[in-house]
Amino acid sequence: MHTPRLRPQALPGLLVCLMLILAACGPTTTPTPAPTSALATAAATEAVNTEVALTEAPAATAETPTEDPGAGEPVTLIIARTASRTINPVGESNIEGAQNIDLVYESLVQMDGEGNILPSLATAWEPSEDFQTWTFHLREGVNFHDGTPFNAEAVKYNYERLLRVPGQSGGAWTSYADENTVEVVDDYTVIFHLTAPFPTLPMDMLYIRYSIVSPTWLQANATTADPEAMEFSATNASGTGPFRLVEFVPDQRTVFERNPDYWGGEPGGKATPQVDQVIFQIIRDPEAARVELEAGRVDIVEGPPPLQFEGLRNTPGIALIGFKVPRIAYLTMDVSQPPFDDVKLRQAVAHAINYDELMQAGELGFAFPQCGMVPEGLTVIVPPDPSLCLYPYDPDMARQLLSESAYPNGVTIDLTYAPDRNAGFEIEAQLLQSYLSEVGITANVQALDVVAQVAKMAEGAYGLSLFVWNAGIPDADDFPGWLYDQGRLPTNESWVGSFWNDEAVMQAMRDARGSTDPAERQALYEAANLQAMQEAIYIPLFQGSKVFAYQDNIEGLNYTVFRRLNIWDIVKN
Amino acid sequence: MKRLTFVLRRLLLLAFVLPAVSLITFTISRVIPGDPVALMAGPTANPTTRAQLREAWGLDQPLAVQYLIYMQRVAQGDLGQSFRSGRSVTTDFITYIPATVELATAALLLGTPFAVLGGVTAAVRRDTAWDYLVRTVIGLGISLPVFWFGVLLIIVFSAQLEWLPALGRLTVDTPIPPTITGLYTVDALLTGNFNTLRDALLHLVLPAFSLAITVVAPIGRITRTSMISALQQDYVRTAYAKGAPPRRAVYVHALRNALLPVITSIGLAYGLLLGGAVVTETVFSWPGLGFYVANSILSLDFQPVISFTLLSALVYVGINTLVDIFYSVLDPRV
Numbered sequence: 001m002h003t004p005r006l007r008p009q010a011l012p013g014l015l016v017c018l019m020l021i022l023a024a025c026g027p028t029t030t031p032t033p034a035p036t037s038a039l040a041t042a043a044a045t046e047a048v049n050t051e052v053a054l055t056e057a058p059a060a061t062a063e064t065p066t067e068d069p070g071a072g073e074p075v076t077l078i079i080a081r082t083a084s085r086t087i088n089p090v091g092e093s094n095i096e097g098a099q100n101i102d103l104v105y106e107s108l109v110q111m112d113g114e115g116n117i118l119p120s121l122a123t124a125w126e127p128s129e130d131f132q133t134w135t136f137h138l139r140e141g142v143n144f145h146d147g148t149p150f151n152a153e154a155v156k157y158n159y160e161r162l163l164r165v166p167g168q169s170g171g172a173w174t175s176y177a178d179e180n181t182v183e184v185v186d187d188y189t190v191i192f193h194l195t196a197p198f199p200t201l202p203m204d205m206l207y208i209r210y211s212i213v214s215p216t217w218l219q220a221n222a223t224t225a226d227p228e229a230m231e232f233s234a235t236n237a238s239g240t241g242p243f244r245l246v247e248f249v250p251d252q253r254t255v256f257e258r259n260p261d262y263w264g265g266e267p268g269g270k271a272t273p274q275v276d277q278v279i280f281q282i283i284r285d286p287e288a289a290r291v292e293l294e295a296g297r298v299d300i301v302e303g304p305p306p307l308q309f310e311g312l313r314n315t316p317g318i319a320l321i322g323f324k325v326p327r328i329a330y331l332t333m334d335v336s337q338p339p340f341d342d343v344k345l346r347q348a349v350a351h352a353i354n355y356d357e358l359m360q361a362g363e364l365g366f367a368f369p370q371c372g373m374v375p376e377g378l379t380v381i382v383p384p385d386p387s388l389c390l391y392p393y394d395p396d397m398a399r400q401l402l403s404e405s406a407y408p409n410g411v412t413i414d415l416t417y418a419p420d421r422n423a424g425f426e427i428e429a430q431l432l433q434s435y436l437s438e439v440g441i442t443a444n445v446q447a448l449d450v451v452a453q454v455a456k457m458a459e460g461a462y463g464l465s466l467f468v469w470n471a472g473i474p475d476a477d478d479f480p481g482w483l484y485d486q487g488r489l490p491t492n493e494s495w496v497g498s499f500w501n502d503e504a505v506m507q508a509m510r511d512a513r514g515s516t517d518p519a520e521r522q523a524l525y526e527a528a529n530l531q532a533m534q535e536a537i538y539i540p541l542f543q544g545s546k547v548f549a550y551q552d553n554i555e556g557l558n559y560t561v562f563r564r565l566n567i568w569d570i571v572k573n
Numbered sequence: 574m575k576r577l578t579f580v581l582r583r584l585l586l587l588a589f590v591l592p593a594v595s596l597i598t599f600t601i602s603r604v605i606p607g608d609p610v611a612l613m614a615g616p617t618a619n620p621t622t623r624a625q626l627r628e629a630w631g632l633d634q635p636l637a638v639q640y641l642i643y644m645q646r647v648a649q650g651d652l653g654q655s656f657r658s659g660r661s662v663t664t665d666f667i668t669y670i671p672a673t674v675e676l677a678t679a680a681l682l683l684g685t686p687f688a689v690l691g692g693v694t695a696a697v698r699r700d701t702a703w704d705y706l707v708r709t710v711i712g713l714g715i716s717l718p719v720f721w722f723g724v725l726l727i728i729v730f731s732a733q734l735e736w737l738p739a740l741g742r743l744t745v746d747t748p749i750p751p752t753i754t755g756l757y758t759v760d761a762l763l764t765g766n767f768n769t770l771r772d773a774l775l776h777l778v779l780p781a782f783s784l785a786i787t788v789v790a791p792i793g794r795i796t797r798t799s800m801i802s803a804l805q806q807d808y809v810r811t812a813y814a815k816g817a818p819p820r821r822a823v824y825v826h827a828l829r830n831a832l833l834p835v836i837t838s839i840g841l842a843y844g845l846l847l848g849g850a851v852v853t854e855t856v857f858s859w860p861g862l863g864f865y866v867a868n869s870i871l872s873l874d875f876q877p878v879i880s881f882t883l884l885s886a887l888v889y890v891g892i893n894t895l896v897d898i899f900y901s902v903l904d905p906r907v
Contacts, residue, residue, distance in 0.1 A: 086659035234659030
């Protein structure tokens with residue numbers, strides 16, 4: 001073997017270096033049209049519309065020769081998300097799936113961006129004196145996507161179906177209705193004879209399970225093995241909403257088109273869409289999603305991770321926006337058992353935390369200070385009250401409180417969190433550990449999945465749990481109504497781990513739930529909130545936000561308190 | 574007769590291995606702390622809903638009963654329900670498997686010729702620069718993390734050079750061909766849909782390449798080792814001695830004998846690939862089995878995970894049994 005050696009060990013290094021150099025050649029400056037197909041090109045050219053005229057668009061022009069891609073061509077909005085979930089309003093419990101369902105289906109009522117209830121498929125409704133009988137007047141002239149008319153029989157069919165199908169979540173219909181509940185008065189009037197008074201029925205109807213599906217379509221697609229067409233409904237849809245489902249390919253893409261026969265919507269609610277087509281493209285890897293966004297092949301990226309914020313902010317043509325959502329990150333602990341039955345210890349923990357630094361480091365600025373356990377944006381508004389901000393960052397005060405507590409020499413506790421629940425938790429858990437150690441509390445940080453974390457909380461005396469609470473519907477009952485009412489569910493089923501069994505407070509929460517007087521409800525929530533903060537039952541950290549990265553030719557992007565993107569209002573220039 | 578006993582014994586073993594695998598995965602998935610209903614229903618579902626869910630999913634039964642019910646259903650071809658997709662796991666598998674088969678086949682077709690050719694030539698020119706090159710590429714293939722290398726490929730070839738698409742099976746507006754096999758390339762070809770075919774092929778390049786480099790590396794290594802030992806055999810020396818041209822000595826006499834373990838390793842690599850390449854499929858958003866199972870794990874959607882594990886075990890044990898039987902046919906000493 002006399003071949004001269006080339007120091008071959010260097011080869012792989014050279015290869016990788018070459019690729020790294022290529023990869024590091026700065027950000028994509030001028031995204032030229034992608035070579036793959038017509039739409040990739042169209043999307044790219046639309047994203048950089050000033051350069052369209054100068055750039056040859058090979059694939060697109062081959063088929064549709066147009067000088068002006070903006071006029072006449074269908075406008076497609078491409079949104080990157082990480083998973084597709086289902087489009088079945090009955091059975092879907094995830095917020096990602098709710099977004100799909102929101103486009104094609106409607107309920108009798110809807111919610112505007114501020115949290116007010118608006119008419120939708122019902123034009124008006126009135127309860128009886130005792131809130132046990134409700135009359136709904138239905139909208140005339142509305143057709144389902146399969147062409148059949150929407151009417152009282154459709155409402156009856158859907159609401160009675162709710163009693164038959166398993167695996168539904170959210171909403172309380174099954175607790176108030178039986179098979180005699182729905183009475184069809186005429187084609188456009190229904191009366192609900194409930195089994196108990198239900199003052200907040202219209203609010204409950206915001207849960208996606210109340211969506212009205214075409215009965216004809218459901219029956220046509222039922223089989224003996226699947227009499228309620230549940231499996232078929234997971235990837236097919238027929239509603240009355242502003243978009244029609246064109247194609248649902250699981251974990252690949254979900255395609256919607258504008259419903260040309262849409263009834264038009266109510267001001268402030270769903271509306272006739274501004275774009276012709278919406279595609280949810282599933283991109284699991286956040287780095288890959290960012291590459292697609294920067295190349296102009298994707299218009300909007302849902303929830304980019306905090307690590308990308310800095311880079312995205314500095315990318316020309318890309319905008320970053322965070323919407324305040326009813327979502328609180330907080331610390332919870334078992335206040336009925338040692339060590340956290342000691343209020344001084346709880347207050348010491350609260351004073352030990354540098355809230356501003358935590359939000360900056362963990363959420364990179366996309367978070368808002370939070371005092372009390374009622375976030376902004378709920379229907380019963382408990383206004384941000386400075387008197388609830390009882391525990392500013394003050395390590396000296398924390399040390400002093402600790403020395404006055406039953407644990408003057410400090411204490412060792414577990415600190416658990418579920419990384420999947422919030423991207424910033426990883427960093428925040430480490431920070432919390434260091435804040436606590438500065439005042440003399442040793443925290444053993446454990447990452448768990450949320451089910452394991454909830455199970456540990458249900459056992460009690462679990463130390464500190466870094467947790468996040470979301471509203472299913474934006475009503476105050478979804479925050480204090482759960483968090484201050486430990487008895488609302490059996491302990492082993494509850495996600496509320498405070499064990500704060502204050503009978504008066506729990507009764508107040510039940511009263512607030514049953515009340516229809518906003519002022520009365522607000523007063524009850526405010527009082528409970530103040531008491532909980534004085535006793536440091538929970539330690540709120542911040543109010544969260546939902547972040548989107550998008551092309552700056554997109555206008556009208558709004559994420560409502562209802563945690564849905566108002567896709568019908570989005571304009572793509 | 575002896576061979577028949579051997580085969581029967583292997584099949585009997587199979588009958589024990591599969592229930593054992595299912596029992597272990599089932600138990601693990603159910604004894605980890607936490608209640609799947611808590612996740613399905615969310616924090617604010619009422620007790621009625623929870624009870625309904627628990628009953629619908631059979632979670633109100635004792636663990637042993639749950640397992641028996643599950644195995645009974647599996648025997649009837651019912652792999653359970655996925656609450657994430659809202660469909661039966663069988664339907665989901667049918668949806669996701671073709672993507673994995675397509676990617677695995679492409680990766681194997683792309684990588685195997687290079688691996689075998691590289692391994693053979695490296696063995697023939699042992700300790701030359703070429704041999705070192707092949708060995709370093711093999712080393713890289715084994716050690717490069719896909720989550721890094723895949724993203725690097727995307728950045729270079731998709732974002733910077735814009736030569737190739739990086740995500741999914743088709744561009745978002747390319748129509749999906751009518752389902753015949755579920756493999757987009759094959760279906761597009763069969764239906765004469767050449768734009769889709771081109772798009773599907775382009776989408777295959779990066780994930781297949783990234784998968785090929787990791788999976789064919791072991792094939793290259795085995796080829797090289799097996800070839801080196803074959804080249805040292807007496808019959809090769811004899812071939813040379815009787816004046817056979819070196820090409821014939823290498824490619825006919827040595828290679829034919831060296832190929833047996835190579836073919837085995839190709840078979841095993843294919844089996845491995847069919848199990849779904851979780852990381853590659855995730856990086857390239859390739860909606861195959863690996864992607865499906867990774868998402869199921871993240872959503873704590875147990876049914877698909879258990880059934881997938883069972884299926885993988887079946888494929889693995891099946892391939893191993895086939896290989897064993899194949900060996901017993903070729904080598905009477907087994």
